[in-house]
């Protein structure tokens with residue numbers, strides 16, 4: 558039986574609860590599919606300050622570089638205390654340039670919309686998240702928005718490649734190039750060029766982001782793949798999560814050419830941390846994305862089988878209302894939901 562190594566970063570708040578749940582589900586699915594996993598647990602976030610004196614210890618970066626794949630819980634960054642943001646640093650240092658967030662209507666999760674099936678591609682390494690801020694005069698501060706041709710081109714390429722491989726019909730770029738003519742202008746130019754030169758088979762659309770957001774809440778089913786720069790992608794991801802039942806059901810991946818880290822879109826949820834109420838589904842779904850990614854780059858079909866088993870399991874648990882967590886209107890806790898999944902992946 559093949560054995561693959563995964564770096565596990567429990568993180569803060571509900572992170573240790575949801576990553577532990579996902580690990581158990583993935584192990585059970587792997588055992589049923591004929592593949593096993595070795596988990597290398599590494600610190601990050603506020604928890605790591607206590608153990609290693611840094612929010613993102615070098616050994617954590619080294620482990621992800623070595624093993625190439627990680628499953629991460631959310632982390633908190635102490636605000637205004639001089640610690641670097643773990644997520645921003647991780648994505649920049651490992652060049653995890655594509656944040657991929659599939660947002661889909663889930664069985665039996667009642668929302669205002671049906672049949673939502675959107676995949677967001679967010680540029681993950683620059684824009685306003687470069688953290689270059691200056692006080693240029695007392696009472697006057699600036700934040701620098703950076704766009705490079707290299708980063709705009711590679712995220713556009715990633716979105717179109719994905720759309721093409723998955724038989725998606727359309728890529729829509731959200732932008733504000735009417736105001737930010739140079740930075741968003743470059744983003745648009747790169748996207749359009751990749752489309753024209755390499756993927757004319759896919760429909761291409763450009764929308765000014767304010768209009769795009771209005772269209773999203775009016776009729777999200779008109780969208781397919783969304784492509785945008787860093788800050789817009791951050792905001793639109795949460796907006797889209799709201800269309801399908803909230804942060805508990807939206808997974809995510811941060812993908813680069815040499816490594817990939819998978820994590821739910823939600824944060825540390827300090828209001829429910831330690832209560833056993835957290836919905837681990839988004840983390841489990843991120844694990845499914847991770848297994849599919851491993852199936853591709855390790856060429857191991859058993860990882861794909863394990864991913865399919867988990868997907869079928871959560872679809873069954875949700876459709877039959879077997880264990881519904883509080884965020885989705887039920888009463889089940891993390892443990893009950895996890896057990897329900899494990900029973901069905903075997």
Ligand code: NAD
Nearest residue numbers: 631632633634804805822823824825826828829835836884
């Ligand atoms: P949040 O996502 O932590 O919580 C927003 C709301 O959604 C809360 O009411 C929370 O209880 C609920 N929620 C989130 N995930 C849930 C789950 N799995 N199950 C049930 N309910 C869930 O957002 P926030 O409150 O804005 O942020 C809290 C902290 O998380 C901040 O320190 C922020 O910086 C951090 N954060 C980290 C990441 C990350 O590491 N990837 C992402 C976002 C926020």
